[in-house]
Amino acid sequence: MRGWWVVFALAACGNDKPLEQQTPRDPNATPPPSARQPQAQTQAPTPRAPQSNDAVTPQPFHQQAEGAAKPAEAIVKKYRATWANVHSRPSTCWFFSGPAGRDTPLGEHVEVRIESQHAWVTWSTAAFEGTWGDRSIDVLRLATHSYQGTWVISERLRGTVKEKSIHARYAYEECQEGTTCPGECTITADVLLVEE
Numbered sequence: 001m002r003g004w005w006v007v008f009a010l011a012a013c014g015n016d017k018p019l020e021q022q023t024p025r026d027p028n029a030t031p032p033p034s035a036r037q038p039q040a041q042t043q044a045p046t047p048r049a050p051q052s053n054d055a056v057t058p059q060p061f062h063q064q065a066e067g068a069a070k071p072a073e074a075i076v077k078k079y080r081a082t083w084a085n086v087h088s089r090p091s092t093c094w095f096f097s098g099p100a101g102r103d104t105p106l107g108e109h110v111e112v113r114i115e116s117q118h119a120w121v122t123w124s125t126a127a128f129e130g131t132w133g134d135r136s137i138d139v140l141r142l143a144t145h146s147y148q149g150t151w152v153i154s155e156r157l158r159g160t161v162k163e164k165s166i167h168a169r170y171a172y173e174e175c176q177e178g179t180t181c182p183g184e185c186t187i188t189a190d191v192l193l194v195e196e
Contacts, residue, residue, distance in 0.1 A: 079110040079166065079193035081123070086189040093185035096145040096153055097126060098172050103145055110193055112166070121157060121193075128157055135161045137168065150177040157191065166193040 083099040097104040106123040113120040119132035121139045130139035141155040151174055159168025170189045173182035 075114040077112050078196045079112055080196055081106065081108050081110050082192045082194070083170075084190045084192070086187065088185070088187045090184060095172060095185065095187060096147075096151065096174065097141075097143065097155060098170075098187045099189060099191075104143070106170075112193070126155075128155065132161070137161055137166060144177075151175065152177055152181065154182070159191075164195040168193065 086099055088095065088098075095101050097106065099106055104124070104126045106126060109123070111120075111122045113122070114132050117131055117133045119130055119137055119139055121128040121137070126141060126143075128139035128141040130137070136159070138158045139156070141153075143153050143155075145151045145153060153172065153174045155173075156171045157168045159166050168191050170187070170191050172187035174185050175181035175183035
């Protein structure tokens with residue numbers, strides 16, 4: 001759809017030269033008579049339905065030609081998370097995020113958004129971002145929190161994608177800003193995301 005708008009916008013402007021070949025216009029100049037007269041409206045072409053043999057590999061916006069296959073639409077699905085084998089070390093630590101996080105608990109409701117090979121996994125306000133492909137997912141979240149100074153946390157979720165579920169391994173690390181990372185407080189866990 002975007003490629004069509006570029007062609008339409010160029011046609012509407014009346015200039016089909018690439019931007020770098022256009023001559024700058026004098027803003028004080030009077031437009032030619034043809035530019036001041038109302039232009040006849042033309043009907044936009046109806047986009048064709050995707051065919052089964054259309055390529056779905058996205059190209060940069062400026063390289064998509066009229067009539068070329070468009071990138072796949074975003075896929076958004078809701079999942080329910082179940083945590084298992086949660087190991088937090090040492091036992092004296094509390095955590096800013098994670099399955100029982102103080103500031104950002106990762107509860108049971110999760111949204112997964114896929115666009116091409118890019119993935120976002122979101123629990124409430126915790127958004128992980130990374131890659132998706134070949135039946136795998138690998139997403140990361142970096143955040144800062146305050147408690148007697150600034151703390152930097154890193155959370156990673158890596159796993160296998162099945163038809164209606166994602167089986168993943170979760171890892172959490174934290175350190176106080178200006179100290180060696182990771183610090184001593186860590187979490188590892190298994191998380192199963194099942195499509196709702």
